[in-house]
Amino acid sequence: MENVAEKKYLKKKDYITFSMARFAASAVSGLAQGYLLIFYTAVLGVKPVSVGIMFLISKIFDGVDDPIMGSFIDKTRTRWGKLRPYLIFGAIPFGIITILLFLPINSFGSELKLVYMYVTYLLYGFVGSIVGVPLDGLPAVASPNNDERTKLISISRVVGSIGEQSALVLYSLFAIFMNMKYSYMTMGIIIGLIAPVFMLMGAFSIKERIKPTLDTTKLLDGFKYLFQNKQFGIMIISNLLTFFRNLVSASIIYVVSYIYGNGSLNIAFALPGAVAAMLGMLFAPKLKKKMDAKQLFIFSTIFHSLALLLVFIVGYKVPWIVTSALMFLAMLPVGILNVVPHLMAMDTLDYWEDKTGRRQEGVTFSIISLRGKVSSALKDFVLASFLTYFMFSTPLTTINDHSPWQLEFTQSGIFMLFTIIPAVLNLASIIPMFFYKLSGNRMLDIQKRLQTKRESDSENLLEKLEENSPEVFGSSQEICVDSESSDL
Known part of the structure; x- marks a missing residue:
């Protein structure tokens, strides 16, 4: 039996396409976090304190979505996996919301502006959770090989850091020949159109090779x-x-x-x-x-x-x-x-x-x-x-x-x-x-105890393999999803 820790599951295209999905999510995040406040205050003319209160209320309300979203994902069972469906069906709405965030609604009255801002920003957070939590979780199920998971996370984070700066590059270019109102709107349109494409490429390419356990997480477990x-x-x-x-x-x-x-x-x-x-x-x-x-x-x-x-x-x-x-x-x-x-x-x-x-x-x-x-x-x-x-x-x-x-x-x-x-x-x-x-010796002691426990578990597994190999092979096959069955 080949050791899953040594077998290679990911191809070069998996690293590339998943990193593109991370680039897209980071580009939207960088655009919203870096420019939304000044867009609301300098372009729409909303008072900074009103924007700050909206951010605080919306983000705290929106932040609760993630543990709840995690619970829903853990309960999901489809032929495509439990993570990819959310990324696939959430990518296009995520792009649309990105565009709506930066529409120059200067003709709206002050109250209507605030209503529009609250609605679009809450939707941005909600849809962001739908695509964000699965995107963070995909590396953990993309391969049973820990080295491959680590490499996938490392590469995608570096590419994601570049994605965060894409809005900066666009703004610096547009500021030369375009006024502020339309430069922000154009950035929103460009990133809002590209992001879903990159996300879908990553979602369709990467596979969930580790099946979920039979246990499901309760809604309040995260809290x-x-x-x-x-x-x-x-x-x-x-x-x-x-x-x-x-x-x-x-x-x-x-x-x-x-x-x-x-x-x-x-x-x-x-x-x-x-x-x-x-x-x-x-x-x-x-x-x-x-x-x-x-x-x-x-x-x-x-x-x-x-x-x-x-x-x-x-x-x-x-x-x-x-x-x-x-x-x-x-x-x-x-x-x-x-x-x-x-x-x-x-x-x-x-x-x-x-x-x-x-x-x-x-x-x-x-x-x-x-x-x-x-x-x-x-x-x-x-x-x-x-x-x-x-x-x-x-x-x-x-x-x-x-x-x-x-x-x-x-x-x-x-x-x-x-x-x-x-x-x-x-x-x-x-x-x-x-x-x-x-920290220090305490963490070393914990890791030693875990290593001893895992080695003991491995020995027990080998003994069971010798006694009843068909049974063990059956259970080991439940760990990894066949690559064909996880395709769309």
């Missing part, structure tokens, strides 16, 4: 798990507080538009930061050999805050290229911080298996997805609130449809949102880590 696995809960709280660092990327468009007076400089600030973050992701595995996940998280957070403090001290009255270069340094640890939560999640899964004998990957990653949505809502709410406090407004005189003529108090406030405010507040994410116990 219970958050409180039962205390180490996982601590990790979630800590990572929830990291939303403060997202103020940096969210403030870039305001810095280049209202301090340096040129919206097309957005790419000159954001792209080096994205490259730095990707380099950080590449360095993370090497640093992980020197320190555990907890130490790596604390080190990277402090490094990021100190680098932002340096940018703040230098100030914004220097040439923009100086600020951009310093931000490259500040964004290096962000790539590491994007990887560490997944390392910690794996540790909490091992801890829970060692404690209870159960692994709950689906619940774990659906709650991590929920955390991401709540963090995004908090980031938008805090940003909108600070913009209101710093008296941000959209004056009549504009350059590239962005006015550089804000009050000096407002410009200083925007730069603080870009630097010192996230530098200080992001340190709060370290506090829960003092209660996080899965």
Whole structure:
């Protein structure tokens, strides 16, 4: 019998097409998170505080969708698998909603604008859960080979990081010859049309080779798990507080538009930061050999805050290229911080298996997805609130449809949102880590016990194979779905 851990299941096209699906999802996410707030405030003329409240209410309501969606997925049984149907049938609605988000509804009254914003944004979150949770879960069932799963996740995340910057590239191009209102609408149309195509290519190409277990998850299991696995809960709280660092990327468009007076400089600030973050992701595995996940998280957070403090001290009255270069340094640890939560999640899964004998990957990653949505809502709410406090407004005189003529108090406030405010507040994410116990020798002991248990289980399986090979072969065939039967 060939060892499933050594057998290769994935082909080159699987890595390519799944990464394209991840690119599409990340492109939509990058567009919405990076430009929706300024579209609502600067184009539609809605007050920042109203937008912030809408983001907070909508995202918290929407964030509950993920654990519920995870429960529905675990109960799904089709000839195509339990994940792919949601991605296939949700891809086109996801693209349509993306386009609707950025329609310039300036002719609507103020109340009708808010109604439209709430409806489309709630639909964006709901449909995003329908395609997002299955997309996150597909690597876990695409192959029984752990090395292939790891490779699939790694490649798709790098490509996804590129997808997040696609809106930045488009905006920088359109800002040269197109006014702000139509540049956002055009970005929404382009990404909204491409995203479903890429998602469908990934969904039709990848196969679910691991059959679901007979047990099904109850609807409230996801919420219970958050409180039962205390180490996982601590990790979630800590990572929830990291939303403060997202103020940096969210403030870039305001810095280049209202301090340096040129919206097309957005790419000159954001792209080096994205490259730095990707380099950080590449360095993370090497640093992980020197320190555990907890130490790596604390080190990277402090490094990021100190680098932002340096940018703040230098100030914004220097040439923009100086600020951009310093931000490259500040964004290096962000790539590491994007990887560490997944390392910690794996540790909490091992801890829970060692404690209870159960692994709950689906619940774990659906709650991590929920955390991401709540963090995004908090980031938008805090940003909108600070913009209101710093008296941000959209004056009549504009350059590239962005006015550089804000009050000096407002410009200083925007730069603080870009630097010192996230530098200080992001340190709060370290506090829960003092209660996080899965590090050092304890984690090594857990992994040793699990390894011993798994080796014992393997020996028992071999003994059973010798006694009754037909029975074992029958059960092993239930683990992997035949490639032909999983095709559409």
